[in-house]
Amino acid sequence: MIIAERKLMEEIKRLVAPFKKVLVAGCGTCVAVCWAGGEKEVGILASQLRLARNAEGNKITVLEATVERQCEKEMVLELKDKVAEVEAVLSLACGAGVQTMAELFEDKPVFPAVNTTFIGKPEKEGLWTEMCGACGDCFLDRTGGVCPVVRCAKGLLNGPCGGTRKGGKCEIDPEKDCAWVLIYRRLEKQGRLALMREYNPPKNYRAVKRPGRIQAVKA
């Protein structure tokens, strides 16, 4: 799922400096799962804003709300009357959520309070690692289910780079496993090592027009 990380307080304080009344809007799906923008983080950010402004003697009233998913028009519209009350909105959702909110409430500035970072999974409680770079042309079938585009520091399509450290660690980051060593071991286990000899052509990033649009067949 989408992993995000909350922005530093200096930046957020700067964003809402001119305003007396703001809404902190959380999202109950991806950013809640990765502890960045769920209802709990909304409470914490709101409380921090009040403390910060009380310390400066420039009081601020902060409304708090969390919707199921901020990238759904109908769900975001539930905040209609709260947004009307405030001068600005701080959204803790991922980029998609912030922009959906901005589209629907064009008269009020909507600021992001988290940095959307990557698509990933929890390695353990409280630690998330990047798994997919959304390159639009998945070739995991040829790498035994390990994506070198993202998990290899140099993004090599025909690795390993020869600088692999002892114990299969990456040349650049000693704690990180080298993606191609993982691929080799996985393919070895499945007896498909022949794939290592096949040449993977460079990716055609032009094939994927940005921003991506996917039209489902009309149900």
Added chain:
Amino acid sequence: MELENKDVLVVGSGISGIASALELAKAGVKVYLIEKEAAVGGYAASFCCKATDSCAKCSVCAALDKLKEALIHPRITILTNSTVKRLSGELGNFHVEIIQQSRYVNMERCVACGLCAEVCPAQPKAIHASSEENMPFSYVLDEGLCLRFKGEKCDLCQSNCPTKAIEFELKPNRHELSVGAIIVATGFAVFDARLKGSLGYGRYPQVLTGLDLERVFRREGYLKLSTAGNEPKNIAFVQCVGSRDERHGYCSQVCCKYAIKLARLIQYQNPEAKVTIFYIDLQTSGKGFAQFYEECKGSIQFIRGIPVEVLQTSSGKLEVKFEDISQGKVRRDVFDLVVLSVGISPGKDVWDLARILGINLDDDGFFGVKSALCSNETNVDGIFLAGTCQGPKDIPDSIAHGVAAASKAIQALSGVDSRRRSFRWRW
């Protein structure tokens, strides 16, 4: 066959008695818990917490929790100041006569508000809470200290008591209980260090016993000594005082553990303090003691050899004479404080309780067991042992032994004949 009378009498409210009573009560059995003192909890609940930056695993707080849980359990009836007078009957049908000395305070009425103690003219106060934590929840009038019982006409406490709880005429009353089984959990007596005269306990104020040190830490929270002078820099622990000697053919199991834990606490609170432990064989086994011992192996000095004499030098310090076996010569060292790690001895009143209940004692003076395999069952069917009255144990072992006694009592009460299985067990 199911025995009809399933109630159980537990004699002694130390931690193993409490553990037995609590487990039986939770299993649906009605329990009479009698205690000869005015307060419940015995030794375990009165020790100090030995944690430094992490818990020292001494289990005192676990004992305290069980005590609090037992105090409010509906199926446990606590009779303080009570002792067993007479016993008749057998498993499933015991008749026990209990004599309850009078507390002169009606426990149902006392709200522990403290007004009586404020007005009491006697020094020290004749009426006081049953213990520092006031368990059970009522005051008690000490006949020995009260001026009224010395002939003076004084009833200040009675007149000031808002709930009319104090009655001077309360006579010791007799309870006639019929129970299915009895669990004896009368605990132990701390070895009187005065019996080892050459070690100077009672003569020099800087010679304390392990129990005194526990009380200092419990009351003050740090090593505050009655003698003037700054914090002791140089402390010695003498092990095996009252254990493994000519009159005590057993290891008391607890002294090495509490000595090392107290030494670690002293060094944590006063980093310059230097602690030496004199020992014969260091008993460092048991759950959770491994990494604990590794941690303080470096900082504590261990000397193999027990001191024979402690004398006071002119400067008021203590000179300890001992044979340092590893160097093979007699040495004298000077310390600010000497702690005698006193061991566990059989309780004072074991003789008459054994006579009343008809259970025999083993050659160390503790209550004897039927066979080494079942350390709860005595020679009398239906009377079980729990805790240190059967032999030295630390707090976790006493709790386990208490729960085991409850288990054996339940099995006996549900008509189970625990015939011996024929197998030879060697450790």
Added chain:
Amino acid sequence: MSKEIVAFCCQHSAYPAADLAGKSGLRYAENVRIIRVPCAGRIDVIHILKAFEKGVAAVLVLGCEEGACHHITGNDRAKERVKYAEMLLKEVGADGGRVKMYNLSPNAPHKFVKILDEVSKKIADEEKQK
């Protein structure tokens, strides 16, 4: 007006220690407000921030000794959260030192009193400097 100190007290250790301090006649600063919680692990960052929003002088989270928590990880989690709260407070310019975690056991009333005296003295000194 002497500002309050909020003390979230675990019902297994800190709360009985506070009771015992009262029973054995130990006195401590009067501006302490004890809130009873089932475990130090129940306290979350938001409770600490809300207390500072209310303008309290300091927040203490008092749990069992390390390794003696009735719920095994309760006091370790509380320690992590107090560190996180301290960071959050520093981010907004408040004094991070005003939130602290201490460990004590139910039969250590003097440790409870020592903690409170230490904290109130620190606050008194800082007030003097301001």
Added chain:
Amino acid sequence: MEKEIGIFLCNCGGGIKNIDFDAVREKLVQISDVAFVAVSSALCLEEGKGTIVSTIKDKGVEKVVIAACSPEFTEHTFGEVLEKAGLNRHLLAMANVREQCAWAHQGDVTKKAIQLIKMAVNRARLLQPVQKKELPINKDVLVIGGGFSGLNIALQLSRLGLRATVLEKEAVLGARLGEAESFSSCDMGPMISEVESDDNIEVLTSAQLVRIEGNVGNFSVRIQKAGEEIPRKYGAIVVATGYRTQLMASSEPDSGGKILSQAELCRMLAAQSLEKQPRTVGFIFDFADENSRFPTLATLDNALAAKEKWDSEVYVFCKSVKVDSKGAEKLYREARARGIVFLKCETPPKVLAKNGRVEIQAQDILMGEDTVFACDVLVAEQQILPAEDADILSSLLNVGRDSKGFYQDENVHLYPVALERKGIFVVGGCRGDLDGGRVLSDISSAVMSIYELLSPGKIVVDSEKVKANPQKCVACLTCFRVCPHSAIQLMRAENEKEVAQVADAACDACGICAAICPAKAISFEGYTDEQIVAQIEALGTS
């Protein structure tokens, strides 16, 4: 605003002098939703309880605040009083105005008392009732491990009328005892036949636990035996998988069977005829592992037996003799009396195998210099380790281990046989190195805990005191990973999305999950965020 809160103040028989209860009364009566403020002298006595019940009944309040002594002992009794008055016992908030207010400070503390009671009123306002619920439970017990502990537990449980299934990894029960792997040699024959003939006990040999779900009272497990998985249901589980020993690698290659383990020596002693009885026997222990009792006890036993049977010379090399078990000191004295030589060394002795005999070079502290002893047979030091499969089984059961790898976290509140998961117990050698007496105590303790848990046939729990709201839960698994008692599972109600669900029977009400839930989906009645923050709201106003 509808007046629904009743406040009872108790001046503890007049004992609380530094609180002006009348001033407190005037202040509190002004709170809008407070129906009455009654001052009484002793609420905990019968007449006090009587006034509470009658006042609640005729004033018809829904929430009660009692400002008196510490709730630690009295919350229980006042809860019962509320139930007598027809109110749920959880609609009670207590303010500790005695130990933590009147007794804790000098001088007048009326202001603080008012604030403490206001905090309790704010909390009382938000309290919700919590009902008790009875859950039916399964009364069978699964005993993992067919050694001394496991069989003993099964026997004692069957005597109390509880059915047990003994799961043994090996093909035969009691296989481990008597092997080189253990210390004690114990003739298990009669006990095994007793177990096999007991119809309350089902024995599954060469069987292993492979899956476990559910919690206390309703464990559903899968047992793998002869290639197929048998699904079963149990109310409680006992881990009795025993310990394993590892002979300290002797520095010299094995010189003709001269270096043995304790159990091998036992077998030699038990053998009727022996072609060459060893003239000198050596024992080494307490060097690599200074925290185990078994080596000492086994050595004392075997040394005495060797002296008696073969009248051989016996040398024991150790650092400290661990005699902290019942009767161990007597055994030690008897051994010395029978001429067994104990050499206490600070550094471990060196073992050299020369011309068919074993030579031990040790620096005995009494003699001071290195001396060499030749022995026919040497029992080397054995280190006590947890069973090999401890990793797999403990992660399967999701239970903690101690610093040496044995089961049961080193937490004093778990002793003697509990684990952080209710309904799962750990007994005997797999919990640490326990001598015979302690193993027997463990066995009886476990039987007692299981009997107490299962014999009523039901568990009475607080229903939904800690509850995960299915609408708000995003199934992020944080609570599932964080719960120390493994009381939270992911459940999928029919055609609903998968959400976290708290098992009331296993939940120990600590609130760690409620604090960490990123979607604020878990509520803990009595200590919800709102109820805690409401108490904070009462601050600042003097």
